[in-house]
Amino acid sequence: MASFVAGEAERIGWPRDPEKVEKAFGKNLRRIVGIIGERLNLAPERIPARIKDNGVDVIAWRTFKDKRRGQLTVLAQCAIGNEWRDKGVVLEKWAPYVHFAVRPITVATFPFVPDAMSEMDEQEFEYLSASVGLWFDRLRLAAHLNDDELESSLKDEIVSYVEQVLSATTIETAAGSGAA
Numbered sequence: 246m247a248s249f250v251a252g253e254a255e256r257i258g259w260p261r262d263p264e265k266v267e268k269a270f271g272k273n274l275r276r277i278v279g280i281i282g283e284r285l286n287l288a289p290e291r292i293p294a295r296i297k298d299n300g301v302d303v304i305a306w307r308t309f310k311d312k313r314r315g316q317l318t319v320l321a322q323c324a325i326g327n328e329w330r331d332k333g334v335v336l337e338k339w340a341p342y343v344h345f346a347v348r349p350i351t352v353a354t355f356p357f358v359p360d361a362m363s364e365m366d367e368q369e370f371e372y373l374s375a376s377v378g379l380w381f382d383r384l385r386l387a388a389h390l391n392d393d394e395l396e397s398s399l400k401d402e403i404v405s406y407v408e409q410v411l412s413a414t415t416i417e418t419a420a421g422s423g424a425a
Contacts, residue, residue: 248389250317252307259297270296281306282314284344292342299338314346321352333377351378358382358410
């Protein structure tokens with residue numbers, strides 16, 4: 246996500262590594278909100294302990310050099326199972342806790358290329374996009390990886406996978422004939 250926004254990103258989803266970040270959502274939220282320069286609506290100790298990540302796994306942002314509020318913020322939910330169509334960030338759940346000067350963009354990510362995506366008509370895809378925001382499947386995620394931060398063995402696995410998917414994908418040309 247950092248590459249996508251040309252800024253910074255941090256994993257805030259549950260479970261969190263207590264050696265790296267605060268385990269309690271409220272305390273972790275205070276830290277993140279301080280970094281990105283937004284405003285808390287509620288003291289962290291008043292945020293219910295049962296809230297683990299409020300439906301967000303990654304937050305990404307791009308601030309301006311003046312560090313004033315009003316910036317690009319992305320809230321992302323990661324989906325890994327068959328229920329990927331039902332995933333998504335509910336911004337209304339964030340309103341009691343954070344006042345964003347600019348409404349965040351919501352993103353749903355999943356580490357595969359769903360077969361169902363090719364079966365969806367344009368209206369269904371638009372409906373899903375309107376419901377949860379931007380969709381990042383494995384190919385879109387890979388396109389925004391920062392090569393400098395990846396281990397070479399992982400890079401090789403990613404390249405191999407993308408090549409396999411692309412070689413098995415039929416692309417319709419303007420003339421209507423398929424090409425692999």
